[in-house]
Amino acid sequence: MFHDQEIYEQELELIFRKSWLLVGHESQIPNVGDFFLSRMGEDQVILSRSKDGKANVFLNTCRHKGMRVCRYDEGNTKLFYCPYHAWSYDLNGDLKGVPESENYPESFNKKEWGLIKVAKVASFRGTIWATWNEEAPSLEDYLGDAKEGLWYGLGPWDGGDGEVEVYGGVQKWNIPCNWKFVSENSGGDPLHNISHMSTDLSKIGPREGVGRRDPFGELFLTATGNGHGLIFEKVPLAKPREHYQLSKITSEYFEDCWRRRIDRLGEKAGSPMVLANIFPNAGFHTQQPRVFLMAHPNGPRSCQAWRMFFVDKDAPQEAKDFLRPYYISYSGPGGMTEQDDMENWNYASEGARVRAAKDAPFSYVADSGSFKDPFIPGNVSKWWMTERNNVAFYHAWADRMGY
Ligand code: FES
Numbered sequence: 001m002f003h004d005q006e007i008y009e010q011e012l013e014l015i016f017r018k019s020w021l022l023v024g025h026e027s028q029i030p031n032v033g034d035f036f037l038s039r040m041g042e043d044q045v046i047l048s049r050s051k052d053g054k055a056n057v058f059l060n061t062c063r064h065k066g067m068r069v070c071r072y073d074e075g076n077t078k079l080f081y082c083p084y085h086a087w088s089y090d091l092n093g094d095l096k097g098v099p100e101s102e103n104y105p106e107s108f109n110k111k112e113w114g115l116i117k118v119a120k121v122a123s124f125r126g127t128i129w130a131t132w133n134e135e136a137p138s139l140e141d142y143l144g145d146a147k148e149g150l151w152y153g154l155g156p157w158d159g160g161d162g163e164v165e166v167y168g169g170v171q172k173w174n175i176p177c178n179w180k181f182v183s184e185n186s187g188g189d190p191l192h193n194i195s196h197m198s199t200d201l202s203k204i205g206p207r208e209g210v211g212r213r214d215p216f217g218e219l220f221l222t223a224t225g226n227g228h229g230l231i232f233e234k235v236p237l238a239k240p241r242e243h244y245q246l247s248k249i250t251s252e253y254f255e256d257c258w259r260r261r262i263d264r265l266g267e268k269a270g271s272p273m274v275l276a277n278i279f280p281n282a283g284f285h286t287q288q289p290r291v292f293l294m295a296h297p298n299g300p301r302s303c304q305a306w307r308m309f310f311v312d313k314d315a316p317q318e319a320k321d322f323l324r325p326y327y328i329s330y331s332g333p334g335g336m337t338e339q340d341d342m343e344n345w346n347y348a349s350e351g352a353r354v355r356a357a358k359d360a361p362f363s364y365v366a367d368s369g370s371f372k373d374p375f376i377p378g379n380v381s382k383w384w385m386t387e388r389n390n391v392a393f394y395h396a397w398a399d400r401m402g403y
């Protein structure tokens with residue numbers, strides 16, 4: 001499953017064409033005419049904001065002869081104008097203009113030649129998702145018990161109704177690894193922390209002194225069904241959540257948010273969701289750093305990773321400017337933590353392919369047991385020494401693949 005072309009093709013069909021996939025964030029297309037070129041599996045799709053205010057998702061494949069009708073990563077437009085023979089499509093993907101259309105037979109009906117639309121589009125706390133599957137449950141049902149943790153994780157730091165925004169550009173880069181290694185990592189692989197030892201000794205974290213991020217409290221894993229894996233943290237309520245001595249304004253902003261969060265959420269404030277993988281390939285890091293990770297498959301041993309950084313929309317500009325270089329030095333192609341992880345994923349993909357090794361099973365058996373927690377959904381495990389979330393991911397995978 002980490003190197004076979006046939007299995008990979010089945011994944012595209014049975015997993016990527018059947019699941020809800022993250023395609024972007026509302027803040028990337030705030031105005032009518034805004035678009036963002038996204039991906040669903042291997043397929044390039046356009047996410048656009050039409051005049052009725054709706055988010056639309058359709059294939060970036062001209063219905064005439066297949067040319068890309070959009071070749072910009074993002075922007076604003078009235079029409080998607082195919083450069084090949086000049087068919088043009090509106091923001092809903094409907095075919096509007098066909099040059100010399102008097103030469104087409106009367107039976108040619110423009111309504112039948114719009115760009116190919118996904119079956120469903122839905123939003124969840126600013127994130128936009130789409131699926132090709134007519135029979136897919138609602139996005140909320142698909143997220144299931146992952147919903148509440150994700151809801152607060154994708155919202156502003158103070159736990160209120162405000163918004164977050166994708167800040168700066170999207171980082172995109174190709175890595176020679178199987179997409180599932182990335183999903184395993186986002187969804188809960190506590191055993192790999194050893195890989196980040198050297199980064200932990202660096203000073204990339206937002207505080208003074210060494211460390212790559214704010215110290216986590218105690219961490220807990222839970223698999224909430226449908227293959228989703230989540231990680232929650234337990235932090236003492238009394239402690240101000242963030243304190244960035246290097247930026248007084250940032251420090252005060254987060255301390256103030258944390259106080260408001262406790263007022264709002266009470267004890268629940270102390271159990272934020274910090275990491276997640278929503279099946280199959282939507283990764284989230286919801287505390288510092290705050291990032292989305294989409295690992296788009298490009299073949300059994302290749303994927304294109306997209307990192308998007310997000311911040312509270314109402315945060316002071318200085319806080320945003322303070323966090324951005326931190327996020328970039330943590331995640332993305334230049335991020336130290338990501339480089340540690342990528343090295344593992346790339347070499348593991350390579351190692352899995354070795355002929356003499358390829359029929360031997362891998363081990364997914366570490367399990368430290370589970371219990372119930374009032375603020376964390378599902379069967380909860382302590383952070384160390386468990387591969388429960390990875391096992392749950394592969395149960396969902398096997399189920400979809402018909403094994
Ligand atoms: S391929 Fe688009 S107009 Fe011909």
Ligand SMILES: [Fe+2]
Nearest residue numbers: 192196337341
């Ligand atoms: Fe990691």
